């Protein structure tokens with residue numbers, strides 16, 4: 001039995017088109033207006049609302065919920081978007097269970113929070129469906145800012161600068177803008193081409209040019225940008241990936257989880273995407289969960305996440321862990337990979353059980369072998385392509401609280417910058433705050 005499973009390899013079309021469409025449909029379907037009204041009614045409109053304090057972009061949550069409750073979702077959207085221009089995407093991808101909804105008074109008193117994320121989506125979707133862009137540009141300042149990287153941090157920075165009257169040119173290495181909104185976020189969180197539609201809507205502000213296929217490094221230098229523009233904002237994300245450092249890492253079937261997810265997000269026909277029968281994902285963050293869940297949704301039979309620490313230490317939230325389990329993914333804790341088996345193509349992963357002593361992961365000597373025709377590595381991403389001469393801190397570009405780097409007139413934000421917690425919403429907050437500081441510098 002085990003041999004025939006291993007021999008089957010990595011193939012496409014494990015499921016038919018109907019099954020795939022159903023598997024990859026919206027994780028949290030949008031509210032109908034009457035559902036939004038009922039959900040909004042549950043809010044206590046707290047004074048000093050803990051939900052707002054927990055939001056990295058400081059959205060006035062009770063205010064926007066009140067606006068929905070009084071039948072004005074477009075005003076609610078404006079309240080959201082003033083703080084978070086990617087409020088539509090954040091409504092879909094924010095781990096609300098560890099942010100606003102975790103501290104919601106309804107959660108702490110009754111165990112059921114106001115569904116803030118879904119209400120935010122209702123408001124922003126309503127406004128976008130009406131084709132409205134609620135902001136206008138201030139009088140032009142004549143200043144030009146270069147942004148490098150068109151992910152959430154770069155887009156948020158560019159929008160705020162354009163709104164304040166500056167001209168912005170975004171230089172993006174890939175052929176398409178969006179960063180991980182387009183190439184990383186799980187397909188069932190951002191359906192119907194939402195990332196592209198949101199960018200199109202955001203650009204309605206005017207004053208932003210996106211030059212794709214332009215990478216800092218091979219195509220242009222930081223010196224070139226600092227001499228050609230009044231300020232530079234770096235938002236290049238984390239393009240490198242950590243290796244397992246085991247023999248056989250280049251065998252067929254071994255793959256970086258982010259590459260697999262990027263291929264999946266770029267695919268126009270999921271039935272053409274090959275997936276293994278026995279998939280093992282090494283790691284414990286959102287990337288590991290997304291790779292595992294999406295493998296399962298593509299039709300992989302046995303999918304296991306192997307994480308080296310205990311459940312409580314897993315970076316993926318309890319909600320993400322439950323989602324994985326509900327989709328049939330097996331979660332193994334306190335195991336680490338010690339050998340990859342196979343001859344040309346991977347056929348099994350040997351895991352060693354671990355214990356954590358004084359915070360350090362230590363092997364116990366006891367091992368287990370899992371059959372695997374596909375192994376995804378999801379053990380963290382690293383900064384790649386940072387310009388020379390910038391100070392680094394823990395492998396990221398050193399920035400202060402408003403994103404200033406060690407180089408004059410160069411700011412950075414999002415995943416590539418020190419601090420923050422590598423979430424879409426944090427990237428948006430950092431892009432916005434750096435834009436405000438750039439504006440202050442350029443107009444002082």
Ligand SMILES: Cc1cc2nc3c(=O)[nH]c(=O)nc-3n(C[C@H](O)[C@H](O)[C@H](O)COP(=O)(O)OP(=O)(O)OC[C@H]3O[C@@H](n4cnc5c(N)ncnc54)[C@H](O)[C@@H]3O)c2cc1C
Nearest residue numbers: 149151152153173179180215216237414415422423424427
């Ligand atoms: C698989 C995966 C799933 C995730 N799921 C979630 C989730 O559900 N919820 C959540 O909140 N967060 C999630 N995250 C994290 C979130 O996507 C990131 O924190 C966020 O995208 C960071 O935004 P950013 O703008 O800093 O970087 P990115 O989104 O990485 O964008 C960086 C941009 O810079 C470009 N670039 C890179 N190098 C250069 C260069 N040299 N020159 C020019 N351009 C360059 C890249 O092509 C890219 O477009 C996930 C991350 C991953 C990997």
Ligand code: SF4
Nearest residue numbers: 043044046051104105
């Ligand atoms: S904490 Fe909950 S109940 Fe209070 S304002 Fe925020 S969403 Fe409403």
